[in-house]
């Protein structure tokens with residue numbers, strides 16, 4: 028992992044005249060008028076970036092705490108406010124069938140529109156913007172990605188839609204420079220926002236955290252979770268994004284074979300049998316620190332369930348060195364990509380296909 032804080036420290040607010048700097052009680056922050064909102068009577072506003080579709084009174088914040096109604100206009104508080112920057116292996120996202128063995132310039136901000144009880148990144152996702160937060164303009168982010176040998180940019184670590192306007196500006200620039208672009212997302216975006224950024228996004232790495240109303244309500248206090256499924260289909264079908272799905276297996280919460288089977292069946296039916304499904308190991312964290320880590324046998328059960336339901340590519344996550352990290356051709360049985368943690372060796376790929384037998388393996392190796 029390469030830290031870039033020193034590289035952009037002191038850049039300041041370099042987004043030109045579009046930016047407006049104001050004091051928010053937490054420090055000097057960049058505020059930018061939001062996209063995709065409507066004005067309502069009484070100086071209220073309605074945000075259309077994510078599926079909460081918050082109606083916000085004057086002076087108040089949305090659920091994500093990163094959008095504020097100021098005098099009847101909606102402002103984004105965290106435009107270019109960066110909490111984390113690194114050149115990550117793309118496999119860390121995890122994206123296994125997307126530019127394998129490349130580096131992704133990875134950016135996160137503050138805040139989130141979900142407040143999941145198992146959040147591994149709660150220090151950035153559940154906090155307000157701290158004093159001294161650093162800024163990184165879209166232009167500078169693209170420049171740093173190129174200078175550091177990254178093949179693309181990923182918005183990750185926390186939910187990308189909470190700084191949607193920044194990711195949109197950055198994605199446009201990245202595409203002009205021939206870089207790939209990837210969202211690592213909870214998928215709770217609106218169709219309007221997805222359609223705005225769709226032309227500039229190559230990959231949709233979406234969490235489908237479980238497959239029941241009860242689970243989403245208990246984990247994230249979200250009731251309309253099925254829209255996440257619709258947006259994943261839309262990302263793939265309307266915008267030709269490469270889609271991979273992650274399910275973090277939380278002991279006693281979403282590890283029942285029936286729920287996992289229903290999820291795998293849905294992936295096969297709506298995203299296709301070649302869609303990679305990552306079943307990852309939960310580690311005790313945040314509000315679920317009392318639960319044990321997921322056992323490897325439970326992950327292997329999830330793997331078998333996915334295969335029995337017809338998925339060709341199921342992977343174990345957070346178990347470095349396990350054989351189910353590898354990509355094996357479902358047709359000829361040869362090793363295609365060998366992985367140990369983030370060490371990746373591409374052995375049998377010809378574009379998107381198996382170089383040994385020609386089977387289609389759903390790898391994306393070109394930007395759209």
Ligand code: SF4
Pocket residue numbers: 074075076077078079080081088089090091092093094140188189
């Ligand atoms: S992006 Fe934030 S303000 Fe907008 S609808 Fe989602 S949670 Fe609400």
